[in-house]
Amino acid sequence: xxxxxxxxxxxxxxxxxxxxxxxxxxxxxxxxxxxxxxxxxxxxxxxxxxxxxxxxxxxxxxxxxxxxxxxxxxxxxxxxxxxxxxxxxxxxxxxxxxxxxxxxxxxxxxxxxxxxxxxxxxxxxxxxxxxxxxxxxxxxxxxxxxxxxxxxxxxxxxxxxxxxxxxxxxxxxxxxxxxxxxxxxxxxxxxxxxxxxxxxxxxxxxxxxxxxxxxxxxxxxxxxxxxxxxxxxxxxxxxxxxxxxxxxxxxxxxxxxxxxxxxxxxxxxxxxxxxxxxxxxxxxxxxxxxxxxxxxxxxxxxxxxxxxxxxxxxxxxxxxxxxxxxxxxxxxxxxxxxxxxxxxxxxxxxxxxxxxxxxxxxxxxxxxxxxxxxxxxxxxxxxxxxxxxxxxxxxxxxxxxxxxxxxxxxxxxxxxxxxxxxxxxxxxxxxxxxxxxxxxxxxxxxxxxxxxxxxxxxxxxxxxxxxxxxxxxxxxxxxxxxxxxxxxxxxxxxxxxxxxxxxxxxxxxxxxxxxxxx
Amino acid sequence: xxxxxxxxxxxxxxxxxxxxxxxxxxxxxxxxxxxxxxxxxxxxxxxxxxxxxxxxxxxxxxxxxxxxxxxxxxxxxxxxxxxxxxxxxxxxxxxxxxxxxxxxxxxxxxxxxxxxxxxxxxxxxxxxxxxxxxxxxxxxxxxxxxxxxxxxxxxxxxxxxxxxxxxxxxxxxxxxxxxxxxxxxxxxxxxxxxxxxxxxxxxxxxxxxxxxxxxxxxxxxxxxxxxxxxxxxxxxxxxxxxxxxxxxxxxxxxxxxxxxxxxxxxxxxxxxxxxxxxxxxxxxxxxxxxxxxxxxxxxxxxxxxxxxxxxxxxxxxxxxxxxxxxxxxxxxxxxxxxxxxxxxxxxxxxxxxxxxxxxxxxxxxxxxxxxxxxxxxxxxxxxxxxxxxxxxxxxxxxxxxxxxxxxxxxxxxxxxxxxxxxxxx
Numbered sequence: 001x002x003x004x005x006x007x008x009x010x011x012x013x014x015x016x017x018x019x020x021x022x023x024x025x026x027x028x029x030x031x032x033x034x035x036x037x038x039x040x041x042x043x044x045x046x047x048x049x050x051x052x053x054x055x056x057x058x059x060x061x062x063x064x065x066x067x068x069x070x071x072x073x074x075x076x077x078x079x080x081x082x083x084x085x086x087x088x089x090x091x092x093x094x095x096x097x098x099x100x101x102x103x104x105x106x107x108x109x110x111x112x113x114x115x116x117x118x119x120x121x122x123x124x125x126x127x128x129x130x131x132x133x134x135x136x137x138x139x140x141x142x143x144x145x146x147x148x149x150x151x152x153x154x155x156x157x158x159x160x161x162x163x164x165x166x167x168x169x170x171x172x173x174x175x176x177x178x179x180x181x182x183x184x185x186x187x188x189x190x191x192x193x194x195x196x197x198x199x200x201x202x203x204x205x206x207x208x209x210x211x212x213x214x215x216x217x218x219x220x221x222x223x224x225x226x227x228x229x230x231x232x233x234x235x236x237x238x239x240x241x242x243x244x245x246x247x248x249x250x251x252x253x254x255x256x257x258x259x260x261x262x263x264x265x266x267x268x269x270x271x272x273x274x275x276x277x278x279x280x281x282x283x284x285x286x287x288x289x290x291x292x293x294x295x296x297x298x299x300x301x302x303x304x305x306x307x308x309x310x311x312x313x314x315x316x317x318x319x320x321x322x323x324x325x326x327x328x329x330x331x332x333x334x335x336x337x338x339x340x341x342x343x344x345x346x347x348x349x350x351x352x353x354x355x356x357x358x359x360x361x362x363x364x365x366x367x368x369x370x371x372x373x374x375x376x377x378x379x380x381x382x383x384x385x386x387x388x389x390x391x392x393x394x395x396x397x398x399x400x401x402x403x404x405x406x407x408x409x410x411x412x413x414x415x416x417x418x419x420x421x422x423x424x425x426x427x428x429x430x431x432x433x434x435x436x437x438x439x440x441x442x443x444x445x446x447x448x449x450x451x452x453x454x455x456x457x458x459x460x461x462x463x464x465x466x467x468x469x470x471x472x473x474x475x476x477x478x479x480x481x482x483x484x485x486x487x488x489x490x491x492x493x494x495x496x497x498x499x500x501x502x503x504x505x506x507x508x509x510x511x512x513x514x515x516x517x518x
Numbered sequence: 519x520x521x522x523x524x525x526x527x528x529x530x531x532x533x534x535x536x537x538x539x540x541x542x543x544x545x546x547x548x549x550x551x552x553x554x555x556x557x558x559x560x561x562x563x564x565x566x567x568x569x570x571x572x573x574x575x576x577x578x579x580x581x582x583x584x585x586x587x588x589x590x591x592x593x594x595x596x597x598x599x600x601x602x603x604x605x606x607x608x609x610x611x612x613x614x615x616x617x618x619x620x621x622x623x624x625x626x627x628x629x630x631x632x633x634x635x636x637x638x639x640x641x642x643x644x645x646x647x648x649x650x651x652x653x654x655x656x657x658x659x660x661x662x663x664x665x666x667x668x669x670x671x672x673x674x675x676x677x678x679x680x681x682x683x684x685x686x687x688x689x690x691x692x693x694x695x696x697x698x699x700x701x702x703x704x705x706x707x708x709x710x711x712x713x714x715x716x717x718x719x720x721x722x723x724x725x726x727x728x729x730x731x732x733x734x735x736x737x738x739x740x741x742x743x744x745x746x747x748x749x750x751x752x753x754x755x756x757x758x759x760x761x762x763x764x765x766x767x768x769x770x771x772x773x774x775x776x777x778x779x780x781x782x783x784x785x786x787x788x789x790x791x792x793x794x795x796x797x798x799x800x801x802x803x804x805x806x807x808x809x810x811x812x813x814x815x816x817x818x819x820x821x822x823x824x825x826x827x828x829x830x831x832x833x834x835x836x837x838x839x840x841x842x843x844x845x846x847x848x849x850x851x852x853x854x855x856x857x858x859x860x861x862x863x864x865x866x867x868x869x870x871x872x873x874x875x876x877x878x879x880x881x882x883x884x885x886x887x888x889x890x891x892x893x894x895x896x897x898x899x900x901x902x903x904x905x906x907x908x909x910x911x912x913x914x915x916x917x918x919x920x921x922x923x924x925x926x927x928x929x930x931x932x933x934x935x936x937x938x939x940x941x942x943x
Contacts, residue, residue, distance in 0.1 A: 001566075001608035002593045003616065010573040033632040035546025035665025038574045040895030050902035052895065059542045062635070062666040076541065083876060095568035096632035096666070099599075124568060125596045 006341045006361055008316035008379060012122040013094045014039055015132025015218075019140070020090060021053040021166035022195035026140075027086035029077045031069070031097035031104050034059040046382050047167050056080040058097070070102045074111060077104075081113050088116040088144065088199035090136060095124035116199065118143050130217040130291070130317065133165055137194050138221040144202040148230050151209060156188050157256035160208040160226075162234070163219030164195035169294070169378040171195060173391035174214060178239060181394050182212070185252060185262050206230040210255045214238065214393070216293055217317060240297035242267045242398045243304050267395035269402045273305055284409065287312035287353035289336065289344055289362055290377025292320025294392070298357050298376050299327050301401060312351040314338065341365070355409055360384070372408035467496035469504045476506045491516045533865055535851060540874025543895055544824060544849055545911075546665030547673025548631065549578045553914060554677055555588045557701040560624040560729050563589035564616065565663070566609065566639060567631030588623070590616070594633055605639055606647075613648050617656055625729035626652075627677065630662035657729065659684070669849040671747040671825045671914065674701060678724060681732065682754035685724075688736030696721045696781055697733055697760065699752070700745035703917035710744075710768075710920060713778060716795035719785050724751075735760050742781050744768060744919060746859070747826040749852045766858040768919045769827075769927060770834035771803035776858070799921030806925025807838055810932045815840035817935070820887035822896060823847035823873045824910040831891070831913070833862045839928055843867045844885055847878060889931060906934045 013030060020028035021043050030036070037057050043049045058076045060069045077091065091104040105119025120136050127135075159182060164171035175196075179189050190208040191201045211226055211234035213219045223234040233255055239248035249264070272278060286308040288298045295315045302308040313328045314336025315321070321337045328335035336347050345365045348356060356366040356373040360381045366373030375384050376392075391397040469477070480488050488509070495512035496504050548571055551563045565571050572591035579587070592612045598605050609628075617623060626648070628641045645660035652658060661680035663673040678699065688695065696719050698710060707723055714721040722733035724741075735741075737759035743752060746767050756762065765780030766773050775796060782792045819841050821828040829851075832843035843863070847870040853860070863869075870878075875896075882890055883903070890900055890907045897907040908931055918927040 001598055001605070001612050002595060003590055003612050004569075004572045004593050005587060005590045006576060007569055007572045009569075011569040013570075014573065033546070033665040034542050034544060034669065035548070035574070035632070036570060037541075037543045037895060038545055038549075038577055040543070041893070042577060044896075044898045045894050048898060050899060052899045057541055060666065062664075065636070065666070079876075095570050096636055099633060099636045124570070125594060125599060128569065 004340075008339050008341075008359065008361065009129035010039070010042075011095055011124055012127045012129060012132030012135070013092060013124065014042070015129040015134070016090065016092055016120055016122060016136040017043070017053055017055055018129070018133050018165040018167050019136040019194045019218075020055060021049070022164065022168075022171075023054075023193070023197050023199070025087040025198040025200070026054060027080055027084050027089045028053075028055045029073070029080050029089060029091045029104070029108070030055055030057050030094055031073050031092070031100075031102060032057045032059065032094035033096045034061050036094050036096075043166055046380075047385050048382070049166070053166070054084065054086070060097075065100075069097075069100055070107055073102055073104060073107050077108050077113070077117075078111055081111075081115070086115060086199075088118065088140075089113065090118045090120050090140070092120040092122050092136075093124070094122070098122070098124050116143060130319075133218045134221050137162075137165075137218060138225060140194070140199070140202055141205060141222040142225055142229075144199055145205040145226065145229065146203055147206075149206055151207065154209070156186055157210070157258070158190040158208045159187050159252075159256070160190050160205055160211045160232075161192040162211050162213050162223055163215035163217075164192065165215075165218060166195065167378070168195070168215065168218075169375075169380050169384065170390060170392045170397075171215070173389050174393040174397065176389075177391040177394035177396050178212065178214065181239070181245075181249070181264075182252065184264060185249065185256075186258050187252060187256055206232075208232060210234060212252070217291060217319065238293050238297055239393045240294065240397060241301040241305055241401070242269050242395065243300060244297060245394055245398065265395050267398040269305060269395075269398040272399075272402050273307070278307075278406075280413075281406065281409070282307045284308045284354040285311045285352065286355045286357060287348050287351050287362075288376070289314045289316075289356075289358040291315060292317035292324060294377035296320070296323055296327060297392075301398075302357075303330075305398070306402075306405065308355070311353050312336065312347055314344065314347065355405065357405065374404050374408055467493055467501050467504050467508075470506075473504045473506050473509050476509055488513070533860060533863065533867070533869060536868065536870045538847075538870050538872040538874045538877065540872075541876065542669070542849070542873040543822070543875040543893060544873065545578065545670040545893075546574070546632070547663035547668025547670065547676055548574060548629065548665075549670055550663060550673025550677065551575065551589045551629065552579050554674055554701060554725070557727065558625065558725050558729060559727055560622060561588060561627060562616065562620060562623040562625070563627045563629055564613065565589070565591040565629045565631055566634045566641060567591055567594065567629075568633045569593050571631045571633075588620075594637075599637065606644060609639075609644055610648065610651070613652075613658070617652060624656055626656055626658045627680075628658060628660040629677075630660065630664055632664040632666050635662060635664045635666060657684075669823075671745070671827075672750075672850070674745070675748045675750045678748065679750035679754040681725065682735070682751060682758060685732055685758065686734040687758075688734040688739055690737060692734075692736060692738050694738045694740060694785065695734075696785065697724055697735065697739050697741040697755070698722070699724045699741050699743050699755070700748055701725055702744055702919060706917045706919045706923060709922060713795060713799065713920075714781070717778065717782050717785075717787050717792055719781065719787070721781075740781075740784050742777065742784075743855065744777075745827075746830055746852070746855055747850075749850075749855055752855065764854075764858060766833070766862065767827075767830040769830045769924075770838045771800055771807060771921060771924050772838055773830060773834055774803065774919070774921050774924070775800060780858075796921075803921040803924040807928055809925065810928035811839050813932050813935065814928065816842070817888035818842045818844050818885070819931075820844055820882050820885060820890045821846045821848075822875075822878060822882075822890070822892040822910070823849040823870070824891075824893055825914060826850060826852075827913055828891070829856055829859050829863065829869075832867065833859050834927070835931065836864050836867075837862060838924075839931075841889075841931075844887060845878075845881060846870070847873060849873065889935060906938050908934050 043053045058072050091108045108117045164175050211223050213223045213234050226232045237248040239245040286302050292315045310331045315324045316339040325335040341361050356362050357376045359377050363373050492509050492512040630641050641660040645658045648658040659680050661676040726732045735758045739760035741760050742763040763780050763784045766776040768774040768777040828846050828848045832846045835841040845868045851871040891910050897909045900907050917923050
């Protein structure tokens with residue numbers, strides 16, 4: 001028994017739903033109790049889908065328990081076939097139905113539907129969402145991709161794009177970006193799957209020369225099967241970040257025997273990162289957590305492309321634990337492999353990062369700890385399924401990443417500065433950049449108050465000792481840039497008070513500056 | 519599957535109720551935890567279930583999950599399924615750790631789920647055992663919020679019904695008292711308490727805001743339901759000797775008046791005193807409703823089943839805003855608890871108990887209502903088909919009962935229509 005409040009991954013049947021919902025012409029009949037339909041709203045709300053997910057739930061109730069549930073399953077499967085006329089169906093059990101003795105695969109076979117019906121064992125009590133997606137996609141690929149065929153020699157090689165699903169973090173735009181990139185390199189895309197593919201298209205998977213694995217969590221078992229069954233090699237580099245995209249291009253060129261020379265788009269990231277405005281990013285302490293793929297990619301970008309210090313690294317994807325541990329060693333830190341958000345919260349608190357890169361969960365943790373944060377991985381909330389084009393992959397993805405990582409830091413700096421200047425007259429309430437207010441700024445309260453207090457409350461012993469600025473020193477103070485003036489004034493007065501000085505001269509000002517340093 | 523049964527055969531326009539069975543697109547009772555834990559401030563809800571249960575709570579609770587949440591799931595793992603004895607030890611361990619970490623928790627609910635019900639983990643016995651181990655520091659109570667047994671708001675019913683046997687006993691000699699049953703937003707509860715004081719009744723509320731302040735109950739208790747989905751709770755209170763005051767539900771100006779009036783009559787409050795007490799609230803409610811009536815008058819409305827609030831809402835929209843409820847589905851229809859409501863519902867309304875979501879969608883598409891009340895799994899797909907929708911869950915999380923919320927309630931149904939008329943792209 002595991003005490004859980006937040007889960008980074010849903011149950012495995014959610015993974016199967018992500019595959020089914022991404023595809024077209026496939027229907028999923030899920031043996032599940034009343035209530036499990038809550039999962040529909042992940043797709044209709046978070047991803048804002050305009051159709052219901054192609055999922056029929058048997059929604060059995062207590063009164064149905066017994067022999068009845070098998071009959072309910074058969075009725076649901078038959079009705080779903082008749083109503084939706086899918087080209088293929090998948091059938092499986094959610095956690096509760098797994099405890100019953102019904103066998104969706106066998107029951108569906110007995111119906112003898114005129115389309116392929118593929119049973120998926122979801123192992124609800126030991127596996128989770130990404131595993132469910134990978135297993136479902138693997139089963140579909142295995143059943144539908146057919147037997148090995150001779151591939152003709154082509155002028156432009158053909159590749160499959162494997163791994164994008166419904167509810168994937170930026171999957172929609174990653175597919176567009178990588179398709180464009182491959183086309184520019186001289187590669188045509190055969191089938192993109194699961195997202196956007198029909199069961200009929202899956203029968204064509206074997207036609208491609210090689211496979212591009214976009215999201216190993218989901219596509220790796222299918223890609224390994226296709227390598228074995230159809231002799232298709234697959235890409236090992238996930239093209240997130242400029243360096244990884246360049247490596248990916250080299251890998252694709254090697255797999256497809258492509259010559260160098262295609263004119264590729266460039267990313268703005270290298271120049272943005274080298275421009276002097278980015279100097280302050282150097283050595284920023286960053287904490288990275290998410291799924292294995294995005295964490296490994298983010299680590300490389302943080303290190304090679306942004307000049308950050310990685311002070312924390314972890315993943316909830318146990319399948320990637322070894323890679324992430326390996327990666328953490330480079331920074332002399334211990335990788336955090338956990339699906340308990342309390343562990344992540346403790347690690348973030350202890351690491352004192354300047355920036356947190358994580359999931360929706362880390363966004364909330366960072367908010368609580370008042371740290372800047374950007375979401376780089378699922379699970380993500382509705383705002384991370386944006387209307388605008390926002391890939392993570394390829395060169396445009398690198399541009400998006402630069403902006404989205406730096407943005408909260410800029411905001412952080414701005415907030416810090418605003419806090420620091422709050423007492424400055426330039427920032428008094430009602431101050432306007434348009435200069436509309438010609439009225440003089442109100443005298444700063446700490447200077448006005450003591451004067452009034454002297455007569456009103458002579459008992460305030462400290463007041464008469466407050467050091468006074470000489471005219472000359474006051475003029476000198478005004479030469480100090482406004483954004484550090486408040487601090488300089490405070491430090492100088494403190495310095496003078498501590499030494500019992502009644503007058504602040506220009507000398508005192510600079511003595512204080514030397515004393516406090518930066 | 520689709521037989522229709524007359525509800526009030528003697529009435530001139532017979533109201534038929536259709537019973538539908540098929541796929542149900544509804545929440546399970548666990549969803550009730552999301553508002554119940556906000557209401558009882560020192561209670562903790564521990565679901566014994568699967569990762570699906572945890573995922574559901576997370577999806578239903580949205581961002582609320584991070585504001586010091588007082589609910590969690592003990593997720594069953596493969597090794598827990600191997601043997602029952604082991605599960606009890608595991609559960610005891612989880613509960614001890616939880617109570618150690620949260621010393622502020624005074625009331626712990628063990629909440630059953632589909633997996634725990636199917637493998638028959640005896641949570642009643644577990645609660646009894648844990649109660650002895652942790653008394654008097656914390657009380658442990660169990661109920662089921664499983665999807666196989668409860669639909670959405672029935673989770674609250676199961677929770678309150680589980681509290682009923684342990685409520686303090688009111689002495690047999692006590693003066694007659696009023697108990698208002700059903701979790702209400704604090705602001706609504708305060709308004710009702712004040713109105714009842716004006717009327718001359720000292721009302722208490724179930725659930726109370728704190729575990730040690732739960733109301734007493736006895737043969738002199740008269741209770742009135744503030745929510746229509748509390749059948750089990752009503753039964754449990756009746757077993758304690760309390761008697762139910764039958765009434766319409768306090769939605770809208772008319773509903774609120776009828777509800778308050780039923781209570782006042784049960785306590786023999788003179789009509790003049792009642793009228794004086796409710797007059798200002800009634801006037802405010804009427805004024806605020808008038809603003810929305812022009813917009814909603816004559817519009818057709820279609821309800822998918824969700825919370826059992828559908829019938830009182832349809833009554834309110836039909837009678838006070840002049841809407842036409844054409845098809846109203848409810849997950850369960852407790853005829854006794856809704857007798858007063860059904861009497862007020864327009865006879866041309868099609869009433870359904872239960873669900874077959876695909877057939878209901880067919881009917882909805884054919885009818886093309888001006889507004890459809892449905893869950894979030896259906897709302898966007900229907901909007902993309904050109905149908906205006908109002909998502910139903912908001913009606914559980916927003917204060918809607920009483921005079922001063924009547925306008926807000928009407929506004930919830932107006933906003934989607936206003937929005938559609940504004941957008942030009």
